[in-house]
Amino acid sequence: MGMATPDQDRLLLDALPSTPERKISSMFSSSITVEIGNGASTQFWTDAWLPTAAIPTFAPNLFKAVGRRRLGRSVKDALTDRRWVCDITGAHTALVLYEYVQLWARLKTFSYGLWNLIASSGAGQLMVSTPYVQRTGLALWAGRAWRGPRNFWHAAVPPKVKFFFWIALHGRLWTAERRKRRGLQLDVACALCDQLDETTDHLICSCVYAREVWSCLLHSLGSLATAPQQDSSLLDWWLLGRATLPQALRRSFDSLVLPVSWCLWKERNRRTFDHRSLMPPELLCCILDEANAWIGAGYGCLALLTASAA
Template identity: 35%
Template sequence: MVCRSIEYGGLGVRDLERTGLALRLRWFWLSRTDTDRAWQDLDLQFTPEERGLFYVSTSMVVGDGLTTLFWEDRWLHGQSIRELAPLLYLCIPKNRRKARTVAEGIGGNAWARDIRGVVGLQEIGQYLLTWQLVTHTTLSTEPDKLVWNWTANDVYSARSCYRATFHRSMTCRSWKLIWKVWAPPKVKFFHWLANQDRCWTAERLARRGLHHHPRCLLCDQEPETIRHLLLTCPCARQAWHETLSWLRLPAPSPEHDASLQDWWRYWCPG
């Protein structure tokens, strides 16, 4: 959580493991786009995790088909044959998957001769789908282009790769209310802790099996939770009443199930 960016509810502390992953993918990118590198002939080893992230982050724009891998790269409408025809893909020997280019595969329909093993009805259906897609592919004299999907200029950057590792994370709805306001840093940090329910209230002490007071020390009415301390405690409600009266705003009582985040968003919808 701490290593997530502030937009995703974290503190933006850099995750060194993800950073290392992003930097290693730079070698993968250069091995496909810069053939003049002195280490191009070295047998670079990449983990399945690195290969998986690379292939979902890239796609190929086919030109002459000389560098695009027929079975591995995402060159058919942004998808690979492994995605479009997974059962057919399993019928291809591994050495062919890593070597067969689009130009070689289309020439004389050589890709069809790569199929080995038992072919059932499902494999035949995927074979016909692949045949239809490949038939409508035409090559040109332009070189193939590898596209990085996370940048506007289609070129790899470590920053975009690092951010891609958080793709589909849930966006924090109130991050601007915490960090984009005028307040001392310690106040912002307390607000962040309160949103995460990480303040050492009696409720949290009880969950950890630590000594705690059974009731709020301010009102002696309810158990001490972060929501009670900041919203429903009579002392907190009085403080809100005085503050909102000074701002000439109405001071409604918090809903029974309203969270601290919902309370802030009600008063600061922007």
């Protein structure tokens, strides 16, 4: 067997797996800067053009959901009409959605604070001032405008409940009706009433089980007239209920609607996956117990819920 040549040795070394050390990568990333210019030669997804870090660093799951052919999109092209959103072609898991919101928030801060890009291009003047849907609120997919008032994010409930309600407003809960449309199951009957198709609006508002829960709570608060009806949709009912209240009480109303909707969804999952069910009075007790635990954690506005039990 002959001796390997230097070129062969180099090829063998290149074939060995090489994982850069985290400290060295962090030192390298912090010691370099990317000059954006008009953004045409800076890659949106891979270059460290944001002040904090490159996108794969703080949003690795979102980065994996980007189509391979879209990784070369420039900053200029990506921020024009928010085209970067169209690059996300992978599964919209909870982690991907969470990192998507993080990226959108960083782009908003960066756009407003550190970069107000006005650059000249061959087609005229390019102005990238805000990729934040022109202050109309957060959109989940390109062309999908935010539904409902944005200030529900200030409701005194845990973040997971706000995120759930945000998904529900956009019709992205994995209800039986949606699962059937995706070919994942055949039965579309509501898990709570077993009468009508299980959609988001039906499950949280118009289902006879859900309406009994809402009626009991709102009746004890003297607001039975605001209870959802058989043909109510979640968004319309919620907005109408807020509109009938003084401005000072709307946050408290949100702090009632969000956790009750959350508990109705958990009851649906309990029946679907655990094959256990609670009657409406039992679910009301669970809602009040959970509200008391959250109040102890600092969510004081939820006292509106516990007041209904008095």
